[in-house]
Amino acid sequence: MSTEKLRLKVLEVVQETGDAHSIVFEKPSGVSYKPGQFLTLRLPHVDGPVARCYSLSSSPHTDDHLKVTVKRVVDGRGSNWVCDEVLAGHEIDVLAPSGTFTPKSLDTDLLLLAGGSGITPVMSIIKSSLAKGTGRMLLVYANRDEASVIFHKELREMVAEHPYRLVVLHWLETVQGLPSKKPLQEIVRPWGHAEAFICGPAPFMDCAADALKELGISRDRIHIERFTSLAGDPWTEVETAAPEPGGKTVDLVVELDGEMHELDWPADQKLLDFLLDKGLDAPYSCREGACSACGVKLLEGEVTMDNNSVLEEEDLEEGWRLACQSRPTTDVVKVSYE
Ligand SMILES: Cc1cc2nc3c(=O)[nH]c(=O)nc-3n(C[C@H](O)[C@H](O)[C@H](O)COP(=O)(O)OP(=O)(O)OC[C@H]3O[C@@H](n4cnc5c(N)ncnc54)[C@H](O)[C@@H]3O)c2cc1C
Ligand code: FES
Known part of the structure; x- marks a missing residue:
């Protein structure tokens, strides 16, 4: 964990x-x-x-x-x-x-849009799909110039070995200019059915996400990984404020690792702190709202988050919340880690 x-x-x-x-x-x-x-x-x-x-x-x-x-x-x-x-x-x-930037299945077609070091998680996904899956993949990989393309040789070898499963299109700023929405849309249009993964510099990701949304790809099929730096130190013991004795509690139902847990959740305690206090193996990494490792889907009720540097408006609309930052605002809350 x-x-x-x-x-x-x-x-x-x-x-x-x-x-x-x-x-x-x-x-x-x-x-x-x-x-x-x-x-x-x-x-x-x-x-x-x-x-x-x-x-x-x-x-x-x-x-x-x-x-x-x-x-x-x-x-x-x-x-x-x-x-x-x-x-x-x-x-x-x-x-x-x-982390949650991972395909549900390696057998589905994947549309992969990477810029610069954003190739890193995408590389893991490509290698995994080629080895264990059946899906086809299009990678559009944007870089400043040829010399800055990471994994150039490895990508070429994988395409040569799997020409029917992997297509790689390089976008070089020195040749094509900065990536822009319309040309990107023309490239990815035939891949509108695929599960999309976007990772790279913020302007590239915004452009790519806009391009896909305008093509009608639903937000729940667009996965985005934002490369931010953590401010805190997850190695130091996190001071978790003890709940106020006799304070208000709400009814919490949590689905975690295939099990349902019904608990009384102190309204002044953050969800992750509470679950860890209860001995549940809830996932987390940064505990500062910056990595999304603690993401949960809200199925009922509402919470408020102290900080959120990763979830977009559309993620929130779909019900995603960061457990490390969430406190309840309704009397009943139901969440799922599945
Ligand atoms: C889930 C996730 C996955 C990631 N994966 C990768 C990956 O595969 N490869 C990769 O290269 N990166 C990745 N990153 C990004 C990585 O974690 C760092 O954010 C990145 O390496 C920059 O960190 P840094 O310490 O070098 O820069 P920082 O020190 O954080 O500096 C960032 C910027 O702030 C400025 N700065 C310098 N000092 C300060 C200061 N004291 N206070 C404030 N700002 C300052 C710097 O000039 C710089 O422009 C990932 C991030 C996340 C969240
Ligand atoms: S643990 Fe990183 S956002 Fe919650």
């Missing part, structure tokens, strides 16, 4: 491009993950350690090891340390894999 703290040994560092490095970790037995999920790394910094999420570019179906791929951010505290300092043999503290 995502709460587990691990110390991983670095087996290899691979320079993928001028400003992107992959870190290959030894995979401890018992650690499992889904294609598209991420690790949270604890990285040293002069002002104190920073926690940074990095998507796994390895596939649970084809790779023995865990691999993350990190692209430098100008003046970034974590990414530059990873690219400059990490060597084989080092050990790094991480939180076990988590």
